[in-house]
Structures are given as C-alpha cells and as structure tokens.
Amino acid sequence: MGTKGASNRQRIIEAADRLFHTRGYNQTSFSDISEVTGIPRGNFYYYFRTKDDILNAVVEDRLGSYRRMLSACERATDDPRQRLLSFVDILDSNAEGIIQSGCPIGSLTSELAKDDPELQLKSREVFDLLRDWLAKQLDMLGLENSTQRALDILARMQGVSIIACAYKDRAYLQRNMDELKGWINGFTMN
Amino acid sequence: MGTKGASNRQRIIEAADRLFHTRGYNQTSFSDISEVTGIPRGNFYYYFRTKDDILNAVVEDRLGSYRRMLSACERATDDPRQRLLSFVDILDSNAEGIIQSGCPIGSLTSELAKDDPELQLKSREVFDLLRDWLAKQLDMLGLENSTQRALDILARMQGVSIIACAYKDRAYLQRNMDELKGWINGFTMN
DNA sequence: GTCTATAAATAGATAGAC
DNA sequence: GTCTATCTATTTATAGAC
Numbered sequence: 001m002g003t004k005g006a007s008n009r010q011r012i013i014e015a016a017d018r019l020f021h022t023r024g025y026n027q028t029s030f031s032d033i034s035e036v037t038g039i040p041r042g043n044f045y046y047y048f049r050t051k052d053d054i055l056n057a058v059v060e061d062r063l064g065s066y067r068r069m070l071s072a073c074e075r076a077t078d079d080p081r082q083r084l085l086s087f088v089d090i091l092d093s094n095a096e097g098i099i100q101s102g103c104p105i106g107s108l109t110s111e112l113a114k115d116d117p118e119l120q121l122k123s124r125e126v127f128d129l130l131r132d133w134l135a136k137q138l139d140m141l142g143l144e145n146s147t148q149r150a151l152d153i154l155a156r157m158q159g160v161s162i163i164a165c166a167y168k169d170r171a172y173l174q175r176n177m178d179e180l181k182g183w184i185n186g187f188t189m190n
Numbered sequence: 191m192g193t194k195g196a197s198n199r200q201r202i203i204e205a206a207d208r209l210f211h212t213r214g215y216n217q218t219s220f221s222d223i224s225e226v227t228g229i230p231r232g233n234f235y236y237y238f239r240t241k242d243d244i245l246n247a248v249v250e251d252r253l254g255s256y257r258r259m260l261s262a263c264e265r266a267t268d269d270p271r272q273r274l275l276s277f278v279d280i281l282d283s284n285a286e287g288i289i290q291s292g293c294p295i296g297s298l299t300s301e302l303a304k305d306d307p308e309l310q311l312k313s314r315e316v317f318d319l320l321r322d323w324l325a326k327q328l329d330m331l332g333l334e335n336s337t338q339r340a341l342d343i344l345a346r347m348q349g350v351s352i353i354a355c356a357y358k359d360r361a362y363l364q365r366n367m368d369e370l371k372g373w374i375n376g377f378t379m380n
Numbered sequence: 381g382t383c384t385a386t387a388a389a390t391a392g393a394t395a396g397a398c
Numbered sequence: 399g400t401c402t403a404t405c406t407a408t409t410t411a412t413a414g415a416c
Contacts, residue, residue: 004243005397008399008400020306022254023304023305024216024301024304026214026216026217026306027216027304027389029390029392030391030393031229031390033390038399039401040308040401040402041393042395042399042401042402042403042404043399043400043401044393045392045393045394046399046400049393050392052395059388075232080326080390081256090382091391101303101304102300102302102303102304106300107300107301107303107304108350109355109356110292110296110297110299110300110301110350110352110355110356111290111301112298113290113291113297113395114213114214114217114291114292114297115213115214115358120356124356124357125317127353127357129354133394151353151357151362154349154353155349155350155352155353155366156345156346156349157349157373158348158349158350158352158353159344159345159346159347159348159350159352160349161403162296162300162345162348162349162352163317163341163344163345163348165299165300165303165315165407166299166300166303166310166314167314167317167341172338172341174322176345178340191394191399196383197381207381219408219409219410220409220410221408221409222410226413228386229383230382230383231382231383231384231411232382232385232411232412232413233381233382233383234411235410235411235412236381236382238409239411241410241411
C-alpha cells in the first residue's frame, strides 16, 4: 500500500467521520465526501467496496482515537476518580459539535438502529469501549455493578446531549456536565 | 373536505408517524408510505405539497395525542406527584418501540438537527409540550427551577432510551424507569 | 377526489481508459 | 493508483386523464 493511497483513504475516512456527524450517515452521499476531499466519486471504490465499508472504517478510526485518549488519560493519573472527571472533560471539549449535531456516537448509533442491525452493532462498539473503560475505573473505586453504573454515566451524557442539541442550549450542557462531575465525586463516598 | 378525503389524509399521517419512528424521516420514502397505506404516491400531493408538510402534520398529530394523554392524566388525579409518575408510565408503555427504534420524539429531533433547522424546530414542539406540562406539575409541588428540572426528567428518559435501544436491553430500560420514579418521589421531600 | 405516467434529480455502484 | 463516463435504481415532485 503506497503512501499516497493510504493518505487518500485516510482523507476519505476523516471527511466521512465529520459528515456522518454533521449530516448523518444516510444523508451523507459520495458526492458530499467527494466535494470535501476533492477525490472523485469513482475513486472511492478503489479503497472501499461499499458505503457500509466506509462506515466500518470510520468506526474503527473512532475506536482508535478514543483508545488513544483513554490511554493518555490513564497515563496522566492513577486516581480513578480523576480519570472519570477527565473523561467528562474530554466529551465536554466537543461541546460545540454536540450543540449543533448531537453526540457523534449516540446520534450515529440511534440512526443505524432504524436502518441496519449489523451497522448498529458496529457503531455500538464505541459505546462498548467507553462502557468497559468506565467500568474499570469504577471497579478501582471499589464500586459494585460497575458495568451498570458505567452505562448510567453514558446514559446521562446522552440525555443531556439530546436536550442541549434540541434547544441549542450550551449553558444547559455545561451545567449538567458540572453536575455529572459532582455525581461522580459522590461515588467515592459510597 | 369530504369524509373519505380526511380519512386518506389521516391514514397517510398515521403510516408516516410509524415509519418516521421505525425507519427515520429521511429513510422513509413516499413509496414506503404508499405500500403501507395502499394509496398511490401521486395522490399524496393532493393532501400535502411536500414531504416536509407530511412531517409537520405528523408532529401536529403527535402533539394532539400527547395533549389528550396529558389531559387524561390530569383528570385522573389532582396530585402532581402521581401525575409525574403516570407520565413515566405513559412512555414506559411504549417500551418495545423504544428498544427497537429509540424514542420517537428524541430520535426524530436528533435526526432533524442534522438536516433542516426549521424541521427540527417543528419536531421540538413535542419536547416543549412535555417540558411545560412537567414544569407545571413541579411548580405545584413547590419546587424552584421547574423548567430546568423538567428538562432534567426529559434528558434522563432520553439517555436511558438511547442506551436501552443501543443494547436492546429491556431490563435496563425497566430498571431505570423505576429509578426515575424513585427520583421523582424524592422531589416531594425538598 | 383518485390514479397512472412520467419528469428531473440524485443515490450507490461499475467499467474501463490512463 | 487515479479519474471519467456511465449504469441502474430510487427519490421527490408534476401533469393530466378519469
């Protein structure tokens, strides 16, 4: 695989990633990706056989990004409570994108739930990654039902994202992220 | 407007309502609605000028349905706490649909956030209706920041719906609906 | 009011020149 | 590896017969 080929492939993935977030999977056409990247439509099929393949590559790319962010978070501190608070900050740093287009993970998984069960399963892998990482930190805090609590954290962030996006209310998002941090701080007292 | 015409129009709205939930707005074509209702595609334009008009009619129809449910809930009891608990039960009765396709309100509003700001504003009206009704009950309980708390209830239900749908986990939905009721019961002690 | 036929645009996907 | 041209199917929407 040549350097330029890998570059083109990566450019397609990154453009598709952004478009899947801002316009949705089904509303993103090959023409859209072509316009953004400058790569002709027909060339896409050299790198991906189908549109579904692009989605799979985008999810794999997201998994890699989140794994790197979580690893960096683990290297920064050994305190699981601090790690959980950093986790909230990571997603908080994407606040503007959430207000405009919703959570990239949640909105993609929700969209694909209506479409193709296989694609939804693929997009859910990002949830799996975050859930397992959160559960690991909760385990270190000595909490029980760590997986369920991890899902509760994700559910809370998803719900806040939905409302904040629906009302384009950045203050609502900020306030609830802070309350979520307080909730997480309360975990240590159990 | 004749009887049969109104009937056809209503049949289109109800079929579109279900399809917008199970497949999404953008993934629902006139052909899909035609297949379900048996009404030819071309006939749709006698009742609606555009697909957007169908969405508007669907949202208006949903608003009417929810208004009737909330009114019935108000007639059933004067206790605002009981009304809030009944509210959770109403959405809980649609559990199977939430598992399969997500919350009809949340998923539609999220989808349209990526598409057309005007359509999102229209679909958000259902959130507005529920928010205001919840806030009214919270006011009766003597709570402050009733609108913010109402949004918190909606956010919590949305988040739980996203996770329950992603993992097709009916038990998770049920457990969190019960916890939400406990949370609401806690409101009276403030 | 109801339906058929069809327009005009766009989708995902393919073939093949270079 | 890269790009143009094109195929086939489907989309929203229109025209017009009945």
